[in-house]
Amino acid sequence: MVNSCTGRMGHSAAEAVVRAGLTLVPFTLTGYSAGVAVSNIGVAGIPVEVVGKERRQDIMNRIREQHPRLIVVDYTTPNCVNDNAQFYADNGVPFVMGTTGGDPQKVAAAAEAAGVYAVVSPQMGKQVVAFQAMMQLMADSFPGVFTGYSLSVVESHQRNKADTSGTAKAVVQSFNKMGLDFKENQIRKIRDRVTQLEAMAVPEDALDGHAFHTYTLRSPDQSVEFVFKHNVTGRSIYAEGTVDAVLFLAKKMQEGAQQKVYNMIDVLREGFLR
Ligand SMILES: NC(=O)C1=CN([C@@H]2O[C@H](COP(=O)(O)OP(=O)(O)OC[C@H]3O[C@@H](n4cnc5c(N)ncnc54)[C@H](OP(=O)(O)O)[C@@H]3O)[C@@H](O)[C@H]2O)C=CC1
Numbered sequence: 001m002v003n004s005c006t007g008r009m010g011h012s013a014a015e016a017v018v019r020a021g022l023t024l025v026p027f028t029l030t031g032y033s034a035g036v037a038v039s040n041i042g043v044a045g046i047p048v049e050v051v052g053k054e055r056r057q058d059i060m061n062r063i064r065e066q067h068p069r070l071i072v073v074d075y076t077t078p079n080c081v082n083d084n085a086q087f088y089a090d091n092g093v094p095f096v097m098g099t100t101g102g103d104p105q106k107v108a109a110a111a112e113a114a115g116v117y118a119v120v121s122p123q124m125g126k127q128v129v130a131f132q133a134m135m136q137l138m139a140d141s142f143p144g145v146f147t148g149y150s151l152s153v154v155e156s157h158q159r160n161k162a163d164t165s166g167t168a169k170a171v172v173q174s175f176n177k178m179g180l181d182f183k184e185n186q187i188r189k190i191r192d193r194v195t196q197l198e199a200m201a202v203p204e205d206a207l208d209g210h211a212f213h214t215y216t217l218r219s220p221d222q223s224v225e226f227v228f229k230h231n232v233t234g235r236s237i238y239a240e241g242t243v244d245a246v247l248f249l250a251k252k253m254q255e256g257a258q259q260k261v262y263n264m265i266d267v268l269r270e271g272f273l274r
């Protein structure tokens, strides 16, 4: 089940689910209430019924009965991510949480408390996850290595992305361990199209779907500069990674693994890539 197929990322993930030969549950949640939402949307030719909050428990009861091996994928919005995670946990349903914002620790805690399997990650793109893991490794191996250096973080995304990049926030935590004094609220968020086109060189056809990240570190005397950059256009990298996370969870469930909550670095480490 992918929530929400009405959104860009949810739709793309649902298409990847179908491409991978998995069964897409023909229901998806929406933030709208009854009577306002479109009642049906198509994903790769499959009609998917849009379900408002007032019906979500009834529909979830039906889905759980019909699909005992159900796994939910969530790409919704920062303002409902914690409520959704609690809903899945309360229903004992394993989930892949790709939605950023909200309180990711609470998302993980909800799954943990309910004993529900989950992958929670602000970044599903495997190669970007590998970069994240590399930064974590560097921080763990050489804590304080960049003490005294300055850091600038710039992230550019489509105009209607509400929150600051969850990926940038996660990478900043590693830089903090490396000795860089930098707060999440110092991340420069670019959402205006002119800057995206002119300063960030985002291709025009990717303005509605891109994730450009640049991390620049400079020594106190400005004689040394490090630049780490990952620029993504479109959404396929995340959609394919989402399917990997779903398959990884299915395997963990089958094995009855003791650990319940994972991130994408765990998925990568297990070599669970298609
Ligand atoms: N982990 C990763 O690798 C990635 C994460 N993301 C994250 O995914 C999220 C979604 O991004 P994107 O698809 O671009 O955003 P969109 O705005 O396109 O989609 C969000 C969708 O969420 C739905 N929604 C809102 N409230 C609820 C609710 N209460 N219950 C169910 N659905 C709801 C909306 O549907 P409606 O309008 O019908 O209410 C909307 O279609 C963001 O947090 C983004 O940062 C994005 C890319 C990669």
Ligand SMILES: O=C(O)C1=N[C@H](C(=O)O)C[C@H](O)C1
Pocket: 100, 122, 123, 124, 157, 158, 161, 164, 165, 166, 167, 168, 210, 211
């Ligand atoms: O909203 C997006 O588009 C993305 N969100 C994630 C984030 O907040 O880091 C991942 C990627 O940047 C795309």
